[in-house]
Amino acid sequence: MRDLYETQRVMRQMRRQAMTRGVLAVLDIGTSKITCIVLQFDGPGQFRETDGVGPMAGQSSFRVIGQFTTQSRGVRYGEIETMAETERCVRHAIQGAQKQAGVRVDHVIATISGARPSSYGLAGEVPLKSGKVTDEDVGGALASCDAPDFGRNRTVLHAQPVNFAVDARSGLSDPRDIVGNRLAVDVHVLTIDSGAATNLFHCIRRCDLELAGVGSAAYAAGRAALVEDEQELGAACVDMGGGVTGVSLFLKKHMIFADAVRMGGDLVTRDISQGLRVPMATAEWLKTRHGGLEATGRDDREMIDVTNVPGAASAEDWDGERRSVSRADLIGIMRPRVEEILDGVREVLDAAGFDQMPSRQVVLTGGASQIPGLDTLAARILGQNVRVGRPLRIHGLAQQHTAPCHAATVGLALHAANPQDEWWDFEMPMERAGVVGLRRAYRWFRNNW
Amino acid sequence: MSGLIHRQGPQNVAHRLAPVRRAGARPQPAGAPRREPGPSRLAYRLNRMWLRPLYRRLFRLGLPAFLVCMVAGLYLADDTRRANLSGGLTAMVDRIQSRDAFMVKTMQIEGASAAVDKGLRAMLPVTLPASSFDIDLPALRTQIELLDAVEHVDLRIKPGGILSAVVTERQPAVLWRHARGIELMDRTGHRVASVTSRDLRSDLPVIAGEGAGERAAEALALIGAAGPILPRLRGLERMGERRWDLVLDRGQRIMLPADRPLPALEHALSLDRADGLLSRDVIAVDLRDPQRPVLRIGLTAQNRLRRAQGLPELGPDGREIEPEDDAPAAGAAATGKDTGKRGGRPARQG
Known part of the structure; x- marks a missing residue:
């Protein structure tokens, strides 16, 4: 845990540096698209009291000055598979956003959606020596969590204390200075495959950028798409991306669980391509323009010409033949696959104990959530409280980037501006102060000079 | 699926002709594969370099400035070119300065005596007519005011090419006789001129002695x-x-x-x-x-006093003269009364 602690601290340090310098980029490397937005941090005070703008969870401190989205290549299931192609796409996105912003970006925080996330709940407990909770006690309680064996090649992505309890009083969000005898803490740890994380790190490095933080896409989407009450009372955010459908559970404004279903919108496109025997580009066009999940009688008569698709391969591939499919055929192909994805989500939610949560709100977001009729279908599978969520509006974001598919990007921007406490924000008690202190001093010099 | 519609034509498929293609529908030869939209690594790095303020300033300001300096330096490296350039410049300056509007033709002096007038004309550093750019009026003014006879001078170039000098001369107020001769001084103690004889300015009072002039x-x-x-x-x-x-x-x-x-x-x-x-x-x-x-x-008064006291009289050299004849007692008494009164008074003054 020690080296994880140090790497995360270095990244946090870098993020703070970037924020004081004023420019930070958010990069969402997804399976189907790569989005880069450039944030400018003007600091607090750009709004006056009379403007009626409160702190808004840190949103008022930044604005978007550059944004660019490009098609992603070389990414499967939210993991980088072909480094060179992905790198090129990242360069394209970064360059486009830089061009719009007019500034050079050096620090990037990125999302990672796949890489087989798994959640752990840890608990720790320490006696309070001074009779009340101090910062050292919080660090000590976190350090006393007995970490299970995460398995080989796993990296901790998030480790957030979600609940504190002093003696019998539980549900404290900030236990400092509370009088008691024992401090207990519950920590939610999210681990991912370290290979995928390293690949992401290298990809960013090869673009001459510094990685200033990594966030889970499901977590980021939840922060952007869930409203405050849903985060407080308990809700599940389903981020339906191209390759991976991420699920995150929020309660009391903390993420308490996250997982991913390795199915997504690209699978639907592939089904359409196979079922209707059309190229992938045509299938994508069919899905986005004419797709749906609830067939009606009118859909049988609505014929779609698949030979004359704008932007896709031209009609010559068909030997001059014209072909058309009915919308009912399309819906017939799409619906089982979407049902399968939602069944996967249902399984994940069942495994997480979603049924025991006080409020069983499900919010669908991500690119695939834009299929018409999804809320009706999802209500049958996931429960009655389903809505399709769009990300929060943040200052300066263009209209085209307020679609649900950019929820993770927006959420990561919010996370950067107003990060939740992580394990590494607290000082760990030093067991071997001498050697470790020297090593830390050396590392501090190496990082800062 | 849609192929079923065509089967309703002739039943014998073997006799069917090959479908006639429209000319435009001919399959195109496979062209070059679509270029990837992303920038190459070099282009990306150059782009990022360009976004640095330092490089941007260097290329936008430094490079043009360097080019201009280099071209000018190369052009001026040749001696003849430099000489031509400076010659042309001086010729142009000369041409402008010697225009008729800037020429000074005469000098007009007011309020000066003949000697000062002559001196002023001799002090003019240029021979008239000359350009007014060649006459440094403040320097000329300080130079003129160094003359003892001149108290103040107003120099002005009037339209029409006239150099006008309005001179205020010093008025001699006193004669100073000292070991080296006689000088005229004004009332502030400044020298005006030297004279050879007191009789030349008998209307002025005389002072004498070292340091009297100041x-x-x-x-x-x-x-x-x-x-x-x-x-x-x-x-x-x-x-x-x-x-x-x-x-x-x-x-x-x-x-x-x-x-x-x-x-x-x-x-x-x-x-x-x-x-x-x-x-x-x-x-x-x-x-x-x-x-x-x-x-x-004085001696006469002293002797009269001594006579009245009965003392021997003093000679012009201050020594006592042997009494040869008797002084009349009455006269001595009158004078003694007189001098006693006079001699006592200064002692009581205070």
């Missing part, structure tokens, strides 16, 4: 204060460069103190007014100590 103003004040004895005044003498002696005719002197000589002089004049001090046989009135004025009596 204190001419004080001397003039003293002369102004010596109203009643002005016809008898021969001049003022500076003694030891610190105090004045008022020299009257018949060899009389009024010795004034170094500080506050004017009240002392007024005191002497009041004495004179009261009982005709200066019209008596007094050689000097010594007022150097204002608390204790002292009179030096």
Whole structure:
């Protein structure tokens, strides 16, 4: 845990540096698209009291000055598979956003959606020596969590204390200075495959950028798409991306669980391509323009010409033949696959104990959530409280980037501006102060000079 | 699925002709694969470099400035080009400066005597006509004001090419006779000119002695204060460069103190007014100590006093003469009464 602690601290340090310098980029490397937005941090005070703008969870401190989205290549299931192609796409996105912003970006925080996330709940407990909770006690309680064996090649992505309890009083969000005898803490740890994380790190490095933080896409989407009450009372955010459908559970404004279903919108496109025997580009066009999940009688008569698709391969591939499919055929192909994805989500939610949560709100977001009729279908599978969520509006974001598919990007921007406490924000008690202190001093010099 | 529609044509498929293609529908040869939209690594790096403010400034300002400097340097590296350039420049400047509008043709001097006029014309550094750019008026003015005879001069170039000099000459107020000759001084003590003889300016008072010239103003004040004895005044003498002696005719002197000589002089004049001090046989009135004025009596008066006391008389050399004849007692008594009164009074002054 020690080296994880140090790497995360270095990244946090870098993020703070970037924020004081004023420019930070958010990069969402997804399976189907790569989005880069450039944030400018003007600091607090750009709004006056009379403007009626409160702190808004840190949103008022930044604005978007550059944004660019490009098609992603070389990414499967939210993991980088072909480094060179992905790198090129990242360069394209970064360059486009830089061009719009007019500034050079050096620090990037990125999302990672796949890489087989798994959640752990840890608990720790320490006696309070001074009779009340101090910062050292919080660090000590976190350090006393007995970490299970995460398995080989796993990296901790998030480790957030979600609940504190002093003696019998539980549900404290900030236990400092509370009088008691024992401090207990519950920590939610999210681990991912370290290979995928390293690949992401290298990809960013090869673009001459510094990685200033990594966030889970499901977590980021939840922060952007869930409203405050849903985060407080308990809700599940389903981020339906191209390759991976991420699920995150929020309660009391903390993420308490996250997982991913390795199915997504690209699978639907592939089904359409196979079922209707059309190229992938045509299938994508069919899905986005004419797709749906609830067939009606009118859909049988609505014929779609698949030979004359704008932007896709031209009609010559068909030997001059014209072909058309009915919308009912399309819906017939799409619906089982979407049902399968939602069944996967249902399984994940069942495994997480979603049924025991006080409020069983499900919010669908991500690119695939834009299929018409999804809320009706999802209500049958996931429960009655389903809505399709769009990300929060943040200052300066263009209209085209307020679609649900950019929820993770927006959420990561919010996370950067107003990060939740992580394990590494607290000082760990030093067991071997001498050697470790020297090593830390050396590392501090190496990082800062 | 849609192929089923075509099957309703001729039943014998083998006799069907190959489908006629439209010319435009001919399959195109596979072209070059679509270029990837992303930038190459070099383009990306150059783009990021360009976004740095330092490089941006360097390329936008530094490079053009460097190019301009280099071109100018290469052009000017040749001696003949440089000479041509500077020659052309000076010729242009000359042409403009020697235009008719800037030429000074005559010099007009007002308020100067003949000698000063001649001197001024000689001091002009250029020969007229000349360009007004060649005449440095402030320098010329300071140079002219170095002349002793000139108190102030206004130099101006008037339209029409006239250099006008309005001269205020110094007015001599006093003559200063010293070891090297006689000089005319104005009332501030500044030298005006030298004269060869006192008779040339008999209307001016005379002062003498070392250092008298510098204190001419004080001397003039003293002369102004010596109203009643002005016809008898021969001049003022500076003694030891610190105090004045008022020299009257018949060899009389009024010795004034170094500080506050004017009240002392007024005191002497009041004495004179009261009982005709200066019209008596007094050689000097010594007022150097204002608390204790002292009179030096002439020889005749001394002898008369001695006669009255029955003492032998003094000769012109200050020695006693052997008494050859008897002095009349009555005369001595009258004179003794007179001198006793006079000799006692200064001692009581205070």
